[in-house]
Amino acid sequence: MELLNKIAIITGAGSGIGRASSLKLANNGAKVVLVDFNKESGEETLKLVKEQGGEGIFVQADVSKSEDVKRYVNEAVETFGRIDIFFNNAGIIQKFAPLTEIEESEFDRLVSVNIKGVFLGLQHVIKVMESQGSGSIINTASTAGIRSEHSLAAYSATKHAVVGLTKSASLEYVKKGIRINAICPGGVQTGITKSVAEMFETSGYVPEEIPNMRIGRYAEPEELAEMVSFLASDRASYMTGSIVVVDGGLTL
Numbered sequence: 727m728e729l730l731n732k733i734a735i736i737t738g739a740g741s742g743i744g745r746a747s748s749l750k751l752a753n754n755g756a757k758v759v760l761v762d763f764n765k766e767s768g769e770e771t772l773k774l775v776k777e778q779g780g781e782g783i784f785v786q787a788d789v790s791k792s793e794d795v796k797r798y799v800n801e802a803v804e805t806f807g808r809i810d811i812f813f814n815n816a817g818i819i820q821k822f823a824p825l826t827e828i829e830e831s832e833f834d835r836l837v838s839v840n841i842k843g844v845f846l847g848l849q850h851v852i853k854v855m856e857s858q859g860s861g862s863i864i865n866t867a868s869t870a871g872i873r874s875e876h877s878l879a880a881y882s883a884t885k886h887a888v889v890g891l892t893k894s895a896s897l898e899y900v901k902k903g904i905r906i907n908a909i910c911p912g913g914v915q916t917g918i919t920k921s922v923a924e925m926f927e928t929s930g931y932v933p934e935e936i937p938n939m940r941i942g943r944y945a946e947p948e949e950l951a952e953m954v955s956f957l958a959s960d961r962a963s964y965m966t967g968s969i970v971v972v973d974g975g976l977t978l
Contacts, residue, residue, distance in 0.1 A: 728959050730755030733806040735798065737789050737847060738816030740767030742916035743866065745774070746947035747813055747954040752780030754955055756811060759802040760784045763816075789816045789843030799850045809854045811958040814847045815866040817884075819918050822877040822925055822933055833880045840884035841891075848895055852904060860903040864957045865892045867908040869937075869973050877933040885910075889969055896967035905966040907957050912973030913937060913944040941974030 734751045738744035740762035752758050752775045760775070762768035765786045772784040785801050787794035802809050817840045820832055844865055855861030870878055871885030889908060896906040913919055926932050953972050956962055971977055 727755035728961070729811070729955070732756045732810040732958075733759070733802060733808050734811035734813065734958065735759040735761060735802050735809055735851065736813040736815060737761040737787075737798075737843070738866075739771050739784075740764045741771075742918065743911065743914060743947045743950045743954075744813070744815045745771045746951040747815070748782075749774060749778065749780075750948070750951035750955045751811065751813075751958065752782060753778060754959075756780075756958075757806055758782035759798065759805070759809075761787050761789070761798045761816070763788055789847060790838040792846055795843075795846040795850050799854060803854060808858055809851055810858075810861055812847065812851045812855075812861065812863045813866075813954055813958070814844050814851075814863060816843055817866055820878060820881040821929065822922070822931060823929075824877060825879040828880050836880050836884050840881070841887045844888050844891055848891065848906075852895070852899060855904045856899070856902055858903075861905070862958050862962070863895075863904065863906040864954055865906070865908040867892065867910045867969065869910050869912045869971065869977050871908075872910055872969065872971070873977055875937065876935040877931075892969065893967050900966055905957075905962070907962070907965055907968045907970060909950060909953055909957070910969060910971045910973065910977075911945060911950050912971075912976035913939050914950060915944040915946055919944060937976055939974055939976060940978060943974070945972065945974060 739760035867888040868885040870882040892908040
């Protein structure tokens with residue numbers, strides 16, 4: 727219970743790494759504010775949190791809209807009084823395609839969620855944490871944010887941006903009690919990963935190169951949740967600006 731009575735916001739809490747991390751943080755004693763665009767899946771995560779004896783609330787929000795971000799931050803503060811942990815996790819993936827065939831609307835959608843959503847979350851949560859003089863933020867980047875991935879140019883660009891935001895923000899707030907790190911998952915067994923094969927079949931397009939999961943399998947979301955919980959805790963008290971790769975050897 728190392729996070730006992732800490733207040734944690736998790737975006738993208740309705741599934742995958744977000745759900746697993748919500749359950750892990752709650753199991754470690756945190757009170758959780760679950761944020762997701764999908765009301766049904768977000769409320770299902772809240773139900774699972776309460777079934778294991780945790781405490782929390784759900785806020786439906788579009789992380790790319792400033793008014794929605796302000797609302798989930800305000801509801802966290804109004805309900806629990808502070809924000810100690812922010813897992814800035816919500817994100818989407820693109821359809822696999824050569825750069826010249828990526829639709830402008832697809833690029834705009836990725837930028838809106840993956841970059842703007844992370845940026846707005848940082849802006850509004852940092853204001854609260856700065857007034858407290860403490861806080862831990864974990865952004866979700868990707869191995870595609872530190873290397874190239876074939877046929878994922880737009881997605882990769884957005885995740886490189888998350889890495890840049892993480893480093894810049896951590897530098898600005900390192901002396902104000904706020905630690906800001908990022909995780910870079912490789913392949914993780916989530917709904918997004920499971921949909922990749924369907925994308926290939928539907929589009930008829932398969933990249934020339936497929937990421938090599940050297941450990942021989944995808945990660946389970948719970949394995950990423952362990953890293954999120956560690957970075958959120960005082961065990962990571964000397965870590966800020968770190969871009970932590972959790973990828974089963976993918977980037978070797």
